[in-house]
Amino acid sequence: MRVSHSFSADFDDPNLVSAAGLVPVMDLAQETGLHELVADRLTVPGPAGSNAAAKVPALVAGMVAGADSITDMGLLRHGGMSRPFTAGRAPTTLGTHLRAYTFGHVRQLDAVASRLLANLADRVPGVVAGADQVAYLDVDDTIRATHGYAKQGTGYGYSGVRGLNAQLATLSTPTAAPVVAATRLRRGSAASAHGAPRLIGEAIATARRAGATGTITVRADSAYYNRDVVAAVQTGGARFSITARMDPAVTAAISRIPEESWTAIQYPNAIFDEEEGRWISDAEVAEVPYTAFTSRRKAEHVTARLIVRRVRRLNPSTAPAGQDELLTAYRHHAVFTDSPLSTLEAEASHRDHAIVEQVIADLKNGPLTHLPSGVFTANAAWLVCAAMAFNLTRAAGVIASTTHARARTATIRTQLIQVPARIANHARRWRLHLPTHWPWRTAWENLFERAHRTATAIA
Structure with missing residues (x-):
């Protein structure tokens, strides 16, 4: 042209x-x-x-x-x-x-946003289509980089970037794209899970108000693997699906899985593994009962399912020191969940948690290009x-x-x-x-x- x-x-x-x-x-x-x-x-x-x-x-x-x-x-x-x-x-x-x-006025505005989403879902049912059966709340946070030292609350967070930390909960269904159910702006140095229990409680309430009367599953990565987050999910009447950190207890549970329990799966799309530096197109999945947070008093222990996906290591030298032969041969990704789905369905469902990253990218490509004040x-x-x-x-x-x-x-x-x-x-x-x-x-x-x-x- x-x-x-x-x-x-x-x-x-x-x-x-x-x-x-x-x-x-x-x-x-x-x-x-x-x-x-x-x-x-x-x-x-x-x-x-x-x-x-x-x-x-x-x-x-x-x-x-x-x-x-x-x-x-x-x-x-x-x-x-x-x-x-x-x-x-x-x-x-x-x-x-x-x-x-x-801060109080921001909370008032949060209430406006929650009710606006409920009204949108009522007037345009397709916004949360299928939420009366199954809905997902995905929680994640992101650092919005800032420049200079004039902005209040900026700091260096987990990414090493100076900025402010925005935490989001998105609501989606198998047939509806995600919408934002709750937000919270935190100081740049805030830990990912800081304030998450309250955000999750409000997001569940908003989801219910928007018509999510069926099963709600809260999905999150390992930064949110703690007792308070799980308790907030359970208090809200939802289910949880959270990536488990590979601590000694989780590692020990994985080592007890019999070899014949692993089921091969084929990914519909290959996934790039940054640590291994390669594309992964297949894996194996198994599960084992697991009780988490045993360092706390007994009433706060949570027993659920540990669903584990493993992929073979092409380079065994990448294995952490002190691991046994099984954990040296494979890389493991564990999900702690009380999902009623089958093992393979629950593992695949958890991987869809990445949908929240698309919302964050969209916001950063729009209003969150800057935090302007x-x-x-x-x-x-x-x-x-x-x-x-x-x-x-x-x-x-x-x-x-x-x-x-x-x-x-x-x-x-x-x-x-x-x-x-x-x-x-x-x-x-x-x-x-x-x-x-x-x-x-x-x-x-x-x-x-x-x-x-x-x-x-x-x-």
Whole structure:
């Protein structure tokens, strides 16, 4: 493709918008009660906290459209944006609002996000399709790198990167892509499992509120292998599937598995093992009963299943010192779980925990490209708004098409949100004129008809 003519350019059209997809998405937000939830639950004091019911939806809208900093919120105030949307706010006003938050206000915003997800699941059932049978809560955390020393709470965490630590719990089902059920921003030096029991309890409550009335399984990696996390899962009435650390007790349990108990499995897709430096395409799986946390008092012991996957070591020198011949010949990955699934199903299900990494990547490719404020609580509120924007975008994709229902947020943003349009008035009715031959026209029209028409009818 080559440029065919010589052009000049002028920014002089007051009727153009760069993100026409925001119209149906913010209609969906209105239909699911975002503005009312903020007005009812958020009590930020002073002039900066006034009219939060306009400022929080503006922050969410900016993130849906691709804003990843306070300054980027200016994209809500260009061209004809004042026609489809009211109560626009300047980026400086939105930044001042965020900086007025205390930890208590962030918790109020968490409550808004939880109820918004429940309302989305009610209005758009496909968001958590199948949750009345089986649902998964995946918990993980990530370091969001920061630069300079002005941001509150930054520190060096497990990754060796200076930044802030964002902890997330995502809700998914075998037929529905994940949405964000709970978030928490922590200091950069926080351990992965710090605060996880409370987050898990809130995520389970949110999942139930969103329609997850069936079996909920909480999945996590070995950083969350501790008694308090398991207790929080059990208290919430859920099941757990957590990677076990290879401590001496787990190693001893694995060594007791009879050789004839191992069942060969074939991975549908090869997995790259960084420690071995090779692709793995097959493995063996077995299980053994196991009682964990025996260093604690007897009432806190937990007996469940230890499901173990092993792969043969091509280089035995990578084995830890002091291991017996069996553990030298194989590398083992153990999962501590009370799942009712069969051995092979439970092991395969646990590997799907990696789905949370895709959500983290999507957020880092969007609102979490930056944590934009020097104030810790402002960044914590920004994280909650990012979760609400993610969930609204996911719901928009579910409405639009089966393809978009599982697409990455960047794809939904490009194909459905960031669609340029010219606003015109015909017979006292506003109309959006979009590009001809838009490849995703049908999906966009599905979203517009479902979200905008329904919201208009309700209004």
